[in-house]
Amino acid sequence: MTLKQIKHLILDMDGVLWHGNRPVPGLPDFFEQLKSMGMSWAFATNNSSKTLEQYVKKFAGMDVAIDPKQVMTSAVATGFYMQDAFPAGANVYVLGADGLSESMSKAGFNVLERGDYETPAAAVVAGLNPGVTYEDLSIATLQVINHGAKLIASNADSTYPSERGLLPGAGALISVIETATEQQAVVVGKPYPIMFQQALKMFGDGATLQNTAMVGDRLNTDIAGAVGVEMRSILVMSGITQPEDLPASDVQPEFVFSGILELAAELKKAKG
Numbered sequence: 106m107t108l109k110q111i112k113h114l115i116l117d118m119d120g121v122l123w124h125g126n127r128p129v130p131g132l133p134d135f136f137e138q139l140k141s142m143g144m145s146w147a148f149a150t151n152n153s154s155k156t157l158e159q160y161v162k163k164f165a166g167m168d169v170a171i172d173p174k175q176v177m178t179s180a181v182a183t184g185f186y187m188q189d190a191f192p193a194g195a196n197v198y199v200l201g202a203d204g205l206s207e208s209m210s211k212a213g214f215n216v217l218e219r220g221d222y223e224t225p226a227a228a229v230v231a232g233l234n235p236g237v238t239y240e241d242l243s244i245a246t247l248q249v250i251n252h253g254a255k256l257i258a259s260n261a262d263s264t265y266p267s268e269r270g271l272l273p274g275a276g277a278l279i280s281v282i283e284t285a286t287e288q289q290a291v292v293v294g295k296p297y298p299i300m301f302q303q304a305l306k307m308f309g310d311g312a313t314l315q316n317t318a319m320v321g322d323r324l325n326t327d328i329a330g331a332v333g334v335e336m337r338s339i340l341v342m343s344g345i346t347q348p349e350d351l352p353a354s355d356v357q358p359e360f361v362f363s364g365i366l367e368l369a370a371e372l373k374k375a376k377g
């Protein structure tokens with residue numbers, strides 16, 4: 106298959122569209138070009154720290170207008186997972202930023218106050234939280250050990266790409282609680298199928314695994330997940346993956362480009 110059949114793109118954000126608050130060069134142009142080719146796109150990120158409105162604002166600050174309905178975060182996907190796995194209205198303790206708390210409330214759960222180790226929670230839901238303290242990690246640990254709360258992770262990314270370089274990701278924070286509680290977290294985000302399935306649904310009926318591609322910068326999440334659900338995959342080398350990582354990887358993308366501008370140019374060529 107070639108790029109020609111691809112009509113829908115699921116775009117990872119960190120390392121693909123921006124690094125921290127710095128957009129990749131030509132970001133607004135990229136979306137103009139997709140539009141001119143009649144393509145549609147959605148966003149799927151393992152980053153659970155921001156709310157959908159915060160993403161709309163972040164894009165607007167980079168001169169790109171988006172609809173919050175185009176965004177699938179691991180926080181939103183975790184809400185869907187929780188609805189399947191726990192009774193409506195159950196108490197949850199959130200160790201994560203606004204995005205995760207918001208999606209737990211929207212999914213119908215009772216989010217306990219920060220610091221509440223006495224009210225039993227059915228689950229500790231954890232994601233990346235740049236403001237996390239030893240006390241927060243302690244409360245999450247107490248909920249698991251004292252009350253038998255299940256440990257759920259919005260994602261298990263080991264690192265988080267920032268303007269300064271790689272910082273500890275959600276997976277690194279969650280491993281603190283895993284070590285203390287000797288419990289393994291259930292992980293919702295990429296490479297697990299739920300994010301991909303939810304993102305595909307955002308395009309409506311015409312979208313299939315054959316005409317939709319995941320565009321990401323990380324082999325072990327974006328590409329491994331797409332390959333796992335048999336969705337098409339495009340790796341961009343603008344983020345985590347370095348050229349020397351690729352030959353050694355047992356996960357291989359269908360296409361590799363330097364970044365989104367090269368992707369747009371190649372799509373244009375393929376579609377004539």
Ligand SMILES: [Mg+2]
Nearest residue numbers: 117119120322
């Ligand atoms: Mg990324």
